Amino acid sequence: MISVPVVWLAGVFGLPLACVLLSRTRMDSGRLRVVAIVIALLLTIITTLPFFWASLRGFHLHAPAFVPGSGAILRLDELSLVLPTLAAGMWLFTIVATPRIVLGADGLRFTAQSTVFTLAAFLTEHPLVLTVAWAGSAIALRASLMTTRSKKRHAAGKYLGVSTVLFALGAILITRRTPHGSAVELTALGFLVAGAMIRKGIFPAHAWVPALFEHGRLGPAILFSSPQVGTYAIAVLVVPRAPAELLRVVAILSLLTGVYAAAQAIVQRSARRACGYLFVSQSALVMAGLDCTSHEALTGALVLWLSSSISFAGLGRCLLVLEARRGELDLGRHHGAYERKPLLAGTFLVLGLCCSGFPGTLGFVGEELLLGGAVAAFPWLGFLIVASSALTGIAVLRMYFALFAGRSREVPMALRATEAAGFVAIVAVVILGGLIPSPLVRSRESAAARLFAERMTSAGQASHESIPTRKDGD
Amino acid sequence: MNAPQRIVQIFLLIALVSPAALIVALTIGSIPRRPLSERAVARMTSTSVVTLIASLALSLAAYITTGLEPQTWTAREWLTRSGGALQLDLLVDGWSLTFALVAAVISGTVSVFSYRYLHLEKGFVRYFILYACFVLGVQLVALAGSIEVLFAGWELLGLSSSLLIAFFHERRSPVTNAMRVFSIYRVSDAAMLVAAVLIHHRVGSGSLSTLFRAGKLAAIDDTGSMQLTAIAFFILLAAAGKSALVPFSGWLPRAMEGPTPSSAVYYGALSVHAGCYLLWRAGPIIQGSVIAQALVIMTGLATAVLAALAARVQTNVKSALSYATLTQVGIIVVEIALGFRTLAFIHLIGNACVRLVQFLTAPNVLLDLHGFEGAGARGRARWPRLYAFALQDGGLDVILDTLVVRPFFAIVRAGQRLDERLSGERPVDGPVGRETRP
Numbered sequence: 001m002i003s004v005p006v007v008w009l010a011g012v013f014g015l016p017l018a019c020v021l022l023s024r025t026r027m028d029s030g031r032l033r034v035v036a037i038v039i040a041l042l043l044t045i046i047t048t049l050p051f052f053w054a055s056l057r058g059f060h061l062h063a064p065a066f067v068p069g070s071g072a073i074l075r076l077d078e079l080s081l082v083l084p085t086l087a088a089g090m091w092l093f094t095i096v097a098t099p100r101i102v103l104g105a106d107g108l109r110f111t112a113q114s115t116v117f118t119l120a121a122f123l124t125e126h127p128l129v130l131t132v133a134w135a136g137s138a139i140a141l142r143a144s145l146m147t148t149r150s151k152k153r154h155a156a157g158k159y160l161g162v163s164t165v166l167f168a169l170g171a172i173l174i175t176r177r178t179p180h181g182s183a184v185e186l187t188a189l190g191f192l193v194a195g196a197m198i199r200k201g202i203f204p205a206h207a208w209v210p211a212l213f214e215h216g217r218l219g220p221a222i223l224f225s226s227p228q229v230g231t232y233a234i235a236v237l238v239v240p241r242a243p244a245e246l247l248r249v250v251a252i253l254s255l256l257t258g259v260y261a262a263a264q265a266i267v268q269r270s271a272r273r274a275c276g277y278l279f280v281s282q283s284a285l286v287m288a289g290l291d292c293t294s295h296e297a298l299t300g301a302l303v304l305w306l307s308s309s310i311s312f313a314g315l316g317r318c319l320l321v322l323e324a325r326r327g328e329l330d331l332g333r334h335h336g337a338y339e340r341k342p343l344l345a346g347t348f349l350v351l352g353l354c355c356s357g358f359p360g361t362l363g364f365v366g367e368e369l370l371l372g373g374a375v376a377a378f379p380w381l382g383f384l385i386v387a388s389s390a391l392t393g394i395a396v397l398r399m400y401f402a403l404f405a406g407r408s409r410e411v412p413m414a415l416r417a418t419e420a421a422g423f424v425a426i427v428a429v430v431i432l433g434g435l436i437p438s439p440l441v442r443s444r445e446s447a448a449a450r451l452f453a454e455r456m457t458s459a460g461q462a463s464h465e466s467i468p469t470r471k472d473g474d
Numbered sequence: 475m476n477a478p479q480r481i482v483q484i485f486l487l488i489a490l491v492s493p494a495a496l497i498v499a500l501t502i503g504s505i506p507r508r509p510l511s512e513r514a515v516a517r518m519t520s521t522s523v524v525t526l527i528a529s530l531a532l533s534l535a536a537y538i539t540t541g542l543e544p545q546t547w548t549a550r551e552w553l554t555r556s557g558g559a560l561q562l563d564l565l566v567d568g569w570s571l572t573f574a575l576v577a578a579v580i581s582g583t584v585s586v587f588s589y590r591y592l593h594l595e596k597g598f599v600r601y602f603i604l605y606a607c608f609v610l611g612v613q614l615v616a617l618a619g620s621i622e623v624l625f626a627g628w629e630l631l632g633l634s635s636s637l638l639i640a641f642f643h644e645r646r647s648p649v650t651n652a653m654r655v656f657s658i659y660r661v662s663d664a665a666m667l668v669a670a671v672l673i674h675h676r677v678g679s680g681s682l683s684t685l686f687r688a689g690k691l692a693a694i695d696d697t698g699s700m701q702l703t704a705i706a707f708f709i710l711l712a713a714a715g716k717s718a719l720v721p722f723s724g725w726l727p728r729a730m731e732g733p734t735p736s737s738a739v740y741y742g743a744l745s746v747h748a749g750c751y752l753l754w755r756a757g758p759i760i761q762g763s764v765i766a767q768a769l770v771i772m773t774g775l776a777t778a779v780l781a782a783l784a785a786r787v788q789t790n791v792k793s794a795l796s797y798a799t800l801t802q803v804g805i806i807v808v809e810i811a812l813g814f815r816t817l818a819f820i821h822l823i824g825n826a827c828v829r830l831v832q833f834l835t836a837p838n839v840l841l842d843l844h845g846f847e848g849a850g851a852r853g854r855a856r857w858p859r860l861y862a863f864a865l866q867d868g869g870l871d872v873i874l875d876t877l878v879v880r881p882f883f884a885i886v887r888a889g890q891r892l893d894e895r896l897s898g899e900r901p902v903d904g905p906v907g908r909e910t911r912p
Binding site: 155156207368 | 626636649663671675883886894
């Protein structure tokens with residue numbers, strides 16, 4: 001008899017793969033879009049089943065003995081419980097809220113492929129499987145860049161390539177069964193951290209992310225960035241094993257990146273580039289929280305991960321909707337979009353404020369927890385989170401005024417019903433999460449506790465291995 | 475919990491839910507393609523405001539007549555976590571209820587004025603959504619019993635204020651000024667957040683009644699005096715940003731771009747006094763540190779003197795009134811620092827009411843006088859340098875621009891050029907030129 005988790009997994013991976021196959025048929029693009037929406041909706045529902053079905057929680061499938069490395073190939077635990085729903089929800093929102101003119105059969109195929117790789121990443125903790133998912137999403141993004149005419153795409157491709165190679169090297173080394181704290185493990189951790197820092201755009205490897213947003217295809221860039229697979233990789237592979245000193249360095253770099261990127265977002269002329277910097281800032285704060293070696297900061301980072309993914313995905317889609325109707329968005333002038341799209345204006349404002357930690361939104365919950373934990377770990381540097389939040393708020397309101405204030409000479413289309421529904425839903429998630437945060441916070445607390453327990457276990461193994469024998473001591 | 479306490483709490487809950495419900499109702503009502511009519515908006519707002527005023531009046535009456543003690547009521551345990559829950563606390567005492575009631579009456583007066591002032595204005599519904607946000611924000615600030623509630627109200631005040639300054643967003647100047655004001659508000663919000671974290675870490679609680687009681691402060695050890703000063707400094711910084719105290723006074727005339735009713739309620743009556751109210755509440759902390767006291771007194775005096783000078787040279791009535799308000803705000807701040815709490819509170823309420831009336835009647839007065847707004851030319855011939863100093867608001871904007879804004883932009887733009895080189899792009903000068911398709 002087939003077990004429930006296997007059936008569930010078949011549904012989780014089968015549905016987006018079915019969409020990939022359908023996109024290669026000659027189905028009419030309008031009908032394909034409707035089918036894709038239904039598939040994405042089904043996937044979202046399926047991924048919520050573990051919340052209600054105990055037998056789906058905590059399952060794990062380990063690799064056969066001949067596969068090097070530890071870690072389950074497939075696992076659904078406290079950390080990853082909400083992540084498949086996040087990935088599926090983003091896919092659904094992408095299809096619903098992206099204008100039809102932008103999302104044809106090729107676009108739908110890319111979104112489905114990207115979702116498969118994201119789900120694969122979130123459901124594993126085996127380094128090699130994670131590497132395959134990592135590489136797959138990077139290759140898919142690179143392929144989407146090839147369809148643009150810009151010569152500036154090469155830089156993004158190079159950074160992606162380097163990030164993937166470094167991560168793969170780290171993953172291969174970490175699968176070797178070496179003592180905790182050995183040179184091999186430290187080298188592996190270094191490669192993993194370097195690869196993740198490049199992917200997430202942490203200083204000094206941050207510049208390619210805004211360039212990707214400005215010169216690449218915005219939709220794929222958002223779908224690639226917002227789930228923050230790099231965050232997950234750090235959480236499962238690095239946090240349980242890394243020495244506190246390495247985590248401290250990464251946290252400090254991340255905090256500085258958070259402030260720097262938020263400041264950069266204020267001065268950009270290109271709306272896409274400003275959006276890219278906002279993502280770098282939010283992503284860096286999440287990374288800082290993961291590396292703070294404080295339970296409260298880790299919980300805050302896990303909550304902020306979700307809030308920043310959701311709000312950033314929504315912000316990016318708002319830009320995409322405006323661009324599809326108005327063309328290039330220069331923040332040096334006023335576009336007057338409020339006149340025809342007040343709902344979009346309100347959505348942009350709420351999601352942007354969520355990024356800056358406005359009370360009543362999910363972003364405030366994450367930042368409140370992160371701030372308390374970060375200040376405990378780094379008494380002065382922790383306040384950089386406050387600076388980042390303040391600068392993000394200024395950048396968001398500047399973008400809001402540039403895009404929605406002023407007079408509009410054109411008479412562009414208002415929002416379609418599906419677009420409006422998508423935006424209302426995402427705003428509702430962000431606000432409800434901010435007003436009733438306890439269930440989510442408790443869930444992230446238990447995930448943080450699990451990561452800490454793994455850290456203690458690793459530390460315990462290390463101290464056991466380092467206990468001197470009578471021969472050594474005499 | 476006894477019956478009088480229960481009665482007060484129920485009325486307070488109604489008072490807070492009322493503006494929140496108005497925000498939700500107006501927002502939902504504005505989503506369909508056919509927006510709400512002015513009459514519907516006016517009725518909904520009136521209902522909400524009347525409910526608010528009535529519930530606060532009944533709370534205050536119940537509080538006074540039953541002889542209740544000041545208390546902190548946990549409206550809701552908002553965030554349960556292992557390190558201790560974050561609670562939505564409301565401070566129930568005569569001061570908070572009085573301030574909340576006065577604020578509600580002022581807000582209600584402005585709403586009635588607004589129905590007529592903004593008749594047939596394109597952004598009628600938008601105005602009242604922001605107005606409802608303001609009402610909720612000021613009630614949260616007035617009744618805050620925990621730092622989280624205070625921060626929420628503080629942020630709502632700042633956001634709604636900025637969006638109302640940019641109400642006439644078809645023109646460039648209101649938007650530019652709104653951005654400037656919001657930037658200063660963000661500094662103020664950041665200062666409050668820092669103060670909140672320092673308080674949490676030092677005292678282990680976000681409850682304001684716990685913090686501001688002298689007995690709790692006495693438990694702070696010797697090393698606490700510098701921390702106390704730091705907390706007081708950041709609270710002063712937060713209040714200075716919101717209340718346009720020195721060195722942030724330059725934003726006040728910029729804020730006059732918004733509709734007259736919003737100028738009246740924000741910069742005449744309530745929002746500009748929110749900083750004073752925060753300082754008033756934080757009085758025990760300020761008086762626990764000599765350095766903090768001195769800082770507050772100097773800030774208040776400087777603000778009063780500068781505003782008094784600036785008020786005399788303004789060429790439009792709203793700016794003149796705003797500086798007149800600020801003069802009194804500076805004096806109120808000094809009274810708080812010197813420990814004259816009752817005097818400061820009465821002064822605050824009185825100033826808010828008087829300025830509200832002045833702002834709302836100013837257009838009519840000008841009409842009745844058949845006149846133009848008189849230029850403050852009396853001092854110009856005798857003391858030209860003083861006149862120029864007052865006209866430039868003491869040069870505070872120039873100082874902030876020179877010391878903070880320009881260096882900030884210079885550093886960030888240098889970083890931008892570096893980033894473009896790191897990402898293999900040429901430095902971009904002028905308008906954006908994008909080569910790719912969406």
